[in-house]
Amino acid sequence: MTDHRFVGRRYESAPFEVTEASIRDFMQAIGDLAEDGELVAPPTYAMVYGSGPIWQLWSDQEVALDVAHLVHAEQSFRFHRPVQPGDRITAEGRITAINERAGMEFVTFELAASDPAGRPVSAATTLFIIRKP
Amino acid sequence: MSREPSVIPAFERIQVGQSLPELRKTVTVEQIRAYAEASGDRNPIHLDEVFARSVGLPGVIAHGMLTMAFGAQLVTDWLGDRRRMAGFHGRFSGMVLPGDELRCTGTVVAKDADARRLTVEVRVENQKGEKVFNKGVAEVDFATEKEN
Numbered sequence: 001m002t003d004h005r006f007v008g009r010r011y012e013s014a015p016f017e018v019t020e021a022s023i024r025d026f027m028q029a030i031g032d033l034a035e036d037g038e039l040v041a042p043p044t045y046a047m048v049y050g051s052g053p054i055w056q057l058w059s060d061q062e063v064a065l066d067v068a069h070l071v072h073a074e075q076s077f078r079f080h081r082p083v084q085p086g087d088r089i090t091a092e093g094r095i096t097a098i099n100e101r102a103g104m105e106f107v108t109f110e111l112a113a114s115d116p117a118g119r120p121v122s123a124a125t126t127l128f129i130i131r132k133p
Numbered sequence: 134m135s136r137e138p139s140v141i142p143a144f145e146r147i148q149v150g151q152s153l154p155e156l157r158k159t160v161t162v163e164q165i166r167a168y169a170e171a172s173g174d175r176n177p178i179h180l181d182e183v184f185a186r187s188v189g190l191p192g193v194i195a196h197g198m199l200t201m202a203f204g205a206q207l208v209t210d211w212l213g214d215r216r217r218m219a220g221f222h223g224r225f226s227g228m229v230l231p232g233d234e235l236r237c238t239g240t241v242v243a244k245d246a247d248a249r250r251l252t253v254e255v256r257v258e259n260q261k262g263e264k265v266f267n268k269g270v271a272e273v274d275f276a277t278e279k280e281n
Contacts, residue, residue, distance in 0.1 A: 029168040029170070029172070030199060031203075032205075043205045043209065047172060048171070048172050067176060074222070074225065075197065075223065075225070076222035078220045079220065133188075133189075
């Protein structure tokens with residue numbers, strides 16, 4: 001069981017440089033090749049520029065999440081503006097809840113992504129479930 | 134992929150209850166690997182068959198976020214503009230395995246004419262009719278021209 005005292009722990013990534021290649025790789029991977037003039041990242045690309053804090057959480061030896069039994073249970077996004085090549089995005093992650101129900105553990109992680117001026121780009125909430133080994 | 138401009142919906146003509154053109158996807162091991170590379174999520178449950186089985190899974194499974202990306206594409210293909218997506222959430226209600234044939238469907242469930250916003254329900258089912266992405270809700274904004 002993950003210790004409740006880690007609720008509130010924060011992780012911040014180095015700024016993520018959005019490139020055309022990164023957006024196109026993502027579009028290829030998901031099979032969404034639509035393009036209308038300007039290249040705009042697909043909405044769920046938010047998990048690409050937000051992946052830094054998620055990896056920090058997963059590899060945090062103190063929190064020691066059981067990643068092998070981790071299931072992505074729920075996901076929520078709010079998109080404040082489109083993301084395009086040339087954007088520089090900083091993502092901050094925070095553990096906002098750790099609960100246990102029916103022998104399973106529920107960990108809520110919130111991501112806030114912003115541009116260099118501090119304006120919000122997107123916000124995301126992830127619910128992870130740690131399955132019983 | 135190019136789109137016919139005529140299929141892009143005008144806000145005024147969109148009706149509550151209307152269905153979105155359905156989107157079908159067949160998930161492959163190659164696609165899961167490509168998603169791991171493109172997204173940076175290289176958790177071995179998506180990449181290593183032996184490891185996945187060792188932690189009680191039937192084999193490698195697709196990232197939930199890949200399924201959610203399909204659900205988002207259902208909506209943005211219909212809109213013809215990724216900028217109009219203001220919010221998206223949902224639950225991963227079943228595992229997606231290589232070879233699964235997914236069917237993404239959506240319905241307009243609310244329309245706010247004053248705010249020029251829509252709510253679209255999104256579902257993804259596998260070939261057995263099991264929901265793998267459930268209670269999906271996309272919020273669509275026709276009000277603002279979002280500029281960087």
